[in-house]
Each structure stands twice: as structure tokens, then as C-alpha cells.
Amino acid sequence: MTEAELIIIGNGMACQRLLAELVQQPNRPTRIVVFGAESKPAYNRVLLSSLLSNELPDSAAELASPDWYAEHGIELVCDDAVVLIDRERKLVVSRHGRYRRYQQLVLACGALPLTPTYAEDDSKHLLPGICHFRNWQDLATLRLAGQQLQHAVVVGGGFLGLEAAEGLRKLGMQxxxxxxxAYLLNRQLDATAATLLQQQLSARGLSIFTNSEIDRLNYKRGQLQSVRLTSGQQLKAHIVVLALGIKPNISLAQQAGLTVNHGIVVNADLQSSDSAIYALGECIELNGETFGLVAPVNAQATQLAQTLCGKTAPYCSEHAATQLKISGIALSSCGDIAALCANSNANADSFDASTDYLDAELFEYRRLWWRGPYLVGAVLYGDTGLSQQLSQLINQQQPYYGCRSSLLLGQIALGEIEPAPTDSAEKPAAVSQPQQQDAA
Incomplete structure (x- = not known):
């Protein structure tokens, strides 16, 4: 049994970004082994909805070919998840009986989709006609459904739910x-932006039901026929797609005796409670925050690659703008919009003013939230050209003393923002970024 300098558990987007960073380091670990549960190398999960709607070929999602791993001296083990970590012996054991020793171990276990009780049996297996939209196998299932079935119900009005619903509609399903x-994307949008979104999606043929949940699944001869909502309304359904969010995959870390909470607890170096074990991506928890967006995970990979090569580079979380991937609809959100909307009157520390612009006929809307001179949240609908500029202003906590309407309308560039006249302005408390429960 050979010993690897570094073993990575999980071959998703976080792992691949980490590998891409590591191979550029001059003193990188020379013996790297990657264990992946899926049968194919890493791919871009963010593009699954674009593949479902046939906007992109399957090859567009490929992050690395098997040859890439071999060329960089990386041993890739697919379709063989690690099931045991022996920390005392620094040993991992895979489902198919592979044993590998490690000097350093990285957990990139990702996250698991949330499943309501009505959708699974007593053994926690999904019932017939129920699926998630999380991996390549789910993509294959939905493509087949588009060819053979007529009615679909998508549960979840977040990014992934909307993209799955639009993809199935493009395949010809009802x-x-x-x-x-109460409205779509209620963690990323306010009610006005969500109303514009619902109007555009409904005009395309999607039937949207807010304040709605499934109460019962109805089968005939083992085949799903319809669902009953808590309101009593019946909807035809030959397949139900669950897009209700994710939870960090902590089972392996828990079995190994690492400190876990909502996620695998790590410090600013992304180091777990075991000094030889690190973690990154959707499986971790840092200062009470979990991560479901691509941008922070990529930043973690960059930092961790340096740490594994002996450099000190603590990770610092930033707000990342989130965007919908549906052709013809542009929206962007940055900041804890759900908290800003919910606390408009309840929390004086949340914000003290907001600026907005609406053109309902052109489906254009912008809203900025302020606390003193600091921008703490932004929603853009229709024209998202200001997204990067506003995200930078939020992340840098740079005070803005100019005309807010000019900034809202894109009439001033970020480089033209004057520095604060004094140091007396109180900086806003860190606002936790709402997680995209169906992304990265």
C-alpha cells in the first residue's frame, strides 16, 4: 500500500479548482490521489440547466479529461467513494476496498440535496417519479422524462428550481x-423584482404557484399521476423534481470524529480539528457561515493550494453576486437581500435607506440598500451591467458620498467615487451572504 502526500475526497468543482491551483505551485505535492463517487471526472454542475435546455453541448461542462490528471501525475479514482477515514493510521478506505495512506487529506465532499418526507420511503430512498437535479445522473433522468412524459412539477423557487423548470419546458413538458x-427567489430578490420575474416566466408557459407545498403524491399502478397541494388543489405530475436547497455533506467527517456543526468546522486556513485534514467548498462551515456559490469556493481553492504548499494565506469571505442562468432573463443580487427586506422596520442596524428605479414596461428594475454611506445590498433586474461595480463597493465597504441616483443609473464609474472625507463613518457590520442552495 503506497502513501500519498495528498489525498482529496470528492472530485467536484471545488476539487478541480484546487488541483488547477496546485499544479501551478513549484513545490506542489508530487503524489496526489483523488477519489470521486461519480463515474466521470469533474464537470461544471452550474451548467447542468444549460445542458438540459440544449443551450450547450455536454462537452461544455467538462472541467478536465482523464488525460489531464495523468499528465499532471494525479491518480484519479472514479466511481469509488471513500467510506472510512482512520485518522490514527492516516488511512482512507474506499467502497470498493482500496486502501491509501496520506500525509495530508482534503475533504471536498460537497453537499446533499434536501428531501422532504413525502418524497422518500422508510429506507430514505426516493419514491418512483421523484428526482433531484444535482448531478449527471439526474440530468440523464430529466432528459428521458422530457422524451417520454408530459407533466412535471418542480418544487423550489430558487435558482436551480427555476432553471430546471425552464429546461423541462424547453423539452416540451407542461x-x-x-x-x-410568497415570491420566487425570496432570498435573492425583493417583491418587486420577483414580480417581474414571475410575469416573464409565466408568459413563457410556466405555471407558478407561490405559498404552495405538496401534501400528497398520487400513484396508479406504481406510476406517479398527480400531486395534491396543501391547499387541496390537484396538479398533474408524471415526475416531481426537488430543488429545495442543500445541506453540507458531513457524514464522513462525523464518522472520523472531526468537529462538525452545520458543516465541517474549519479555521481561516481551512483546517479542520485535525491538523492533517483540511476541507473546502459546500461541506465546510467557517465562522458560522456555509457556502453554496462558485466564487467563494474558488477563492477557498486558491488559498488552500498555497497553504498545502507551505504558504500562509488565510481565507476571507466576501459577498458574491448571484445570477440566474435562463436565456433572455438577466438578474443579479448581492448582499443579504432576505434580511434587508425582512428587517426594513425591525432592525435599525440593517439599513437606513434604499434607492430604486423601475420601468415595468421594459422589465427593468434596480434597488440599492444603504447604511449611512455604505452600500449593503443590490438587486438588478433586466440590465445587470452594474453588478460587478456594486459588488465591489459592497465587498470593499467603501463609503460613497456622491449622488445615489447617479450610481443607480450607472452614470458614475467606481473609479470616480471620492474617498471618505473623514474616518468618522461607522462601517456596517458584516452581512452574511445568502447561499445559492442549488449551485456550485
């Missing part, structure tokens, strides 16, 4: 979308 909240 799609009903259920959102438990």
Missing part, C-alpha cells in the same frame, strides 16, 4: 413550479 414562500 411544467408547474411550486414555491413555498
Amino acid at each position: 411544467v408547474s413550479l411550486l414555491q413555498r414562500g
Whole structure:
């Protein structure tokens, strides 16, 4: 049994970004082994909805070919998840009986999709006609459904739910979308932007039901026929797609005796409670925050690559703008919009003013939230050209003393923003970024 300098558990986007960073380091670990649970090398999960709607070929999602790993001296083990970590012996054991020793171990286990009780049996297996939209196998299932079935119900009005619903609609299915909240994307948008979004999606043929949940699944001869909502309404459904969010995959870390909470608890160096074990991506928790967006995970990979090569580079979380991937609809959100909307009157520390612009006929809307001279949140709908500029202003906590309407309308560049006249302005408390429960 050979010993690897570095073993990485999980071959998703976080792992691949880490590998891409590592191979550029002059003193990188020479013996790297990667274990992946899926049968194919890493791919871009963010593009699954674009593959479903046939906007992109499957090859567009490929992050690395098997040859790439071999060329860089990396041993890739697919379709063989690690099931045991022996920390005392620094040993991992895979499902198919592979044993590998490690000097350093990285957990990139990702996240698991949330599953409501009505969708699974007593053994926690999904019932017939129920699927998630999380991996390549799910993509194959939905493509087959588009060819053979007529009615679909998508549960979840977040990014992934909307993209799955639009993809199935483009395959010719009649799609009903259920959102438990009062409006779509209620963690990323305010009510005005969500109304514009619902109007555009409904005009395309999606049937959208807000404040709605499934109460019962109806089968005939083992085949799903319809669902009953808590309101009593019946909807035809030959397949139900669950897009209700994710939870960090902590089972392996928990079995190994590492400190876990909502995720695998790590410090600023992305180091777990075991000094030889690190973690990154959707499986971790840092200062009470979990991560579901691509941008922070990529930043973690960059930092961790340096740490594994002996450099000190603590990770610092930033707000990342989130964007919808549906052709013809542009929106962007940055900041904890759900908290800003919910606390408009309840929390004086949340914000003290907001600036907005609306052209309902052109489906254009912008809203900025302020706390003193600091921008703490932004929603853009229709024209998202200001997204990067506003995200930078939020992340840098740079005070803005100019005309807010000019900034809102894109009439001033970020480089033209004057520095603060004094140091007396109180900086806003860090606002936790709402997680994209169906992304990265």
C-alpha cells in the first residue's frame, strides 16, 4: 500500500479548482490521489440547466479529461467513494476496498440535496417519479422524462428550481413550479423584482404557484399521476423534481470524529480539528457561515493550494453576486437581500435607506440598500451591467458620498467615487451572504 502526500475526497468543482491551483505551485505535492463517487471526472454542475435546455453541448461542462490528471501525475479514482477515514493510521478506505495512506487529506465532499418526507420511503430512498437535479445522473433522468412524459412539477423557487423548470419546458413538458414562500427567489430578490420575474416566466408557459407545498403524491399502478397541494388543489405530475436547497455533506467527517456543526468546522486556513485534514467548498462551515456559490469556493481553492504548499494565506469571505442562468432573463443580487427586506422596520442596524428605479414596461428594475454611506445590498433586474461595480463597493465597504441616483443609473464609474472625507463613518457590520442552495 503506497502513501500519498495528498489525498482529496470528492472530485467536484471545488476539487478541480484546487488541483488547477496546485499544479501551478513549484513545490506542489508530487503524489496526489483523488477519489470521486461519480463515474466521470469533474464537470461544471452550474451548467447542468444549460445542458438540459440544449443551450450547450455536454462537452461544455467538462472541467478536465482523464488525460489531464495523468499528465499532471494525479491518480484519479472514479466511481469509488471513500467510506472510512482512520485518522490514527492516516488511512482512507474506499467502497470498493482500496486502501491509501496520506500525509495530508482534503475533504471536498460537497453537499446533499434536501428531501422532504413525502418524497422518500422508510429506507430514505426516493419514491418512483421523484428526482433531484444535482448531478449527471439526474440530468440523464430529466432528459428521458422530457422524451417520454408530459407533466412535471418542480418544487423550489430558487435558482436551480427555476432553471430546471425552464429546461423541462424547453423539452416540451407542461411544467408547474411550486414555491413555498410568497415570491420566487425570496432570498435573492425583493417583491418587486420577483414580480417581474414571475410575469416573464409565466408568459413563457410556466405555471407558478407561490405559498404552495405538496401534501400528497398520487400513484396508479406504481406510476406517479398527480400531486395534491396543501391547499387541496390537484396538479398533474408524471415526475416531481426537488430543488429545495442543500445541506453540507458531513457524514464522513462525523464518522472520523472531526468537529462538525452545520458543516465541517474549519479555521481561516481551512483546517479542520485535525491538523492533517483540511476541507473546502459546500461541506465546510467557517465562522458560522456555509457556502453554496462558485466564487467563494474558488477563492477557498486558491488559498488552500498555497497553504498545502507551505504558504500562509488565510481565507476571507466576501459577498458574491448571484445570477440566474435562463436565456433572455438577466438578474443579479448581492448582499443579504432576505434580511434587508425582512428587517426594513425591525432592525435599525440593517439599513437606513434604499434607492430604486423601475420601468415595468421594459422589465427593468434596480434597488440599492444603504447604511449611512455604505452600500449593503443590490438587486438588478433586466440590465445587470452594474453588478460587478456594486459588488465591489459592497465587498470593499467603501463609503460613497456622491449622488445615489447617479450610481443607480450607472452614470458614475467606481473609479470616480471620492474617498471618505473623514474616518468618522461607522462601517456596517458584516452581512452574511445568502447561499445559492442549488449551485456550485
